[in-house]
Amino acid sequence: MGPADLLFRGYLRGGGGAVLVVMTLVGVFLAYQGYEALRVGGWEFFTTEEWNPDSGRGAFGIAAVLVGTVIIALIALVISVPLALGTALYICEYAPARSKPTLIAVIDLMAAVPSIVYALWGFYFLQWGLAGVARWMHTYLGWIPFLDVPGVDPANPLAGWESTYTSSSLVAGIVVALMVTPIACSVMREVFDQAPQGEREGAYALGATKWGMIRSVVLPFGAGGIIGGSMLGLGRALGETIGVYLVISTVFQIQPHILMNGGSSIPSLIALRYNEATPFGMSALMAAGLVLFLMTLVVNFAASSIIARSRSGAASEA
Numbered sequence: 001m002g003p004a005d006l007l008f009r010g011y012l013r014g015g016g017g018a019v020l021v022v023m024t025l026v027g028v029f030l031a032y033q034g035y036e037a038l039r040v041g042g043w044e045f046f047t048t049e050e051w052n053p054d055s056g057r058g059a060f061g062i063a064a065v066l067v068g069t070v071i072i073a074l075i076a077l078v079i080s081v082p083l084a085l086g087t088a089l090y091i092c093e094y095a096p097a098r099s100k101p102t103l104i105a106v107i108d109l110m111a112a113v114p115s116i117v118y119a120l121w122g123f124y125f126l127q128w129g130l131a132g133v134a135r136w137m138h139t140y141l142g143w144i145p146f147l148d149v150p151g152v153d154p155a156n157p158l159a160g161w162e163s164t165y166t167s168s169s170l171v172a173g174i175v176v177a178l179m180v181t182p183i184a185c186s187v188m189r190e191v192f193d194q195a196p197q198g199e200r201e202g203a204y205a206l207g208a209t210k211w212g213m214i215r216s217v218v219l220p221f222g223a224g225g226i227i228g229g230s231m232l233g234l235g236r237a238l239g240e241t242i243g244v245y246l247v248i249s250t251v252f253q254i255q256p257h258i259l260m261n262g263g264s265s266i267p268s269l270i271a272l273r274y275n276e277a278t279p280f281g282m283s284a285l286m287a288a289g290l291v292l293f294l295m296t297l298v299v300n301f302a303a304s305s306i307i308a309r310s311r312s313g314a315a316s317e318a
Contacts, residue, residue, distance in 0.1 A: 006202035034287030068264035077175025088188035111182035122175035134165035167249035184229035191225025231303030
C-alpha cells in the first residue's frame with residue numbers, strides 16, 4: 001500500500017472517529033445536564049404527562065410529548081414514503097430524458113427550502129384548507145379511534161369546527177412530511193439509478209413488462225435505499241422543531257386523536273420552554289433532549305442493520 005493510500009485511509013478513519021467522538025460528547029453533555037432532573041423525577045419522568053418542573057417532584061414528565069413526537073413522525077412517514085418512492089421511480093424509470101434533470105433539480109431545491117417556509121405555509125394556509133377535509137374524515141371515518149374527535153358533532157354548524165380541526169397532529173404531520181419527502185426521494189433515486197443494467201435487460205428478455213422489471217429488479221436492488229431514505233426521513237421527522245412548534249397547539253396530555261386541535265412533541269417543548277426555563281427546568285429540557293437523542297440513535301442503528309442485510313449495492317450476477 002502506497003503513501004497516498006495510507007494517507008487516504010487515515011483521513012477516512014479520522015473522519016469516522018471524529019463523528020463518533022462528537023456524537024459521544026453530545027450524549028455525555030445531555031446526560032450531564034439532564035442528570036439532576038432524571039434523579040428527581042425518576043421513572044415518573046417517563047410516565048407523567050404534565051410539564052411543570054419547578055413545582056416539585058413528580059410534576060413533570062415526557063409521556064405526552066414523547067407520544068406526540070412518535071405520532072407526528074409516523075404521520076409524516078406514512079405520507080412521505082409512498083410519495084417519495086413513487087416520485088423516485090417515476091424520475092428513474094418513466095420520466096422523459098429531457099425532463100429528468102429538471103425534475104431532479106426541483107426535488108433537490110425542495111430539500112433546500114428552509115423549515116420556516118414550510119411552517120408558515122402550514123400555519124397560514126394548510127391548516128385552514130385542511131379543516132374541511134378533517135371534518136369529512138371525522139364524519140365518515142370517525143369510527144376509527146384515532147380519527148374520532150370526542151365531544152364534537154361534525155354535523156352541528158355551530159360547533160366551531162374550523163378551530164376544532166386546526167393546529168392538530170395531522171396538520172403538523174403533513175407539514176413535516178413535505179420536508180421529509182425530498183430527502184427520502186433523493187436517496188431512493190440514487191439507489192434505483194444504480195440497478196444493474198444487465199439484470200434489467202435480462203428481465204425484459206424473459207418477457208417481463210416495465211412494471212415486472214421494476215418489481216423483480218429495481219425494487220429488490222433498491223431495498224436498502226428505500227429503508228435508508230425512510231429512516232433518514234424518520235430521523236428528520238423526530239427532530240423537526242419549527243414546523244411543529246409554529247403549527248401545533250401544545251397541550252401536555254396524551255392526544256391520540258390526530259384530527260383534534262392540540263398535540264405536542266419533544267422539540268417543540270424545548271423551543272417553547274427554553275427561554276423561560278429555570279436552572280432545574282433547563283435540566284429537565286436537557287433530559288428530554290437526551291431521550292430524543294437516544295431515540296434517533298436507535299432508529300439509525302436499526303436502519304443500518306437492515307440495510308446491511310439488504311441487496312442494495314450488490315454486484316450484478318449477469
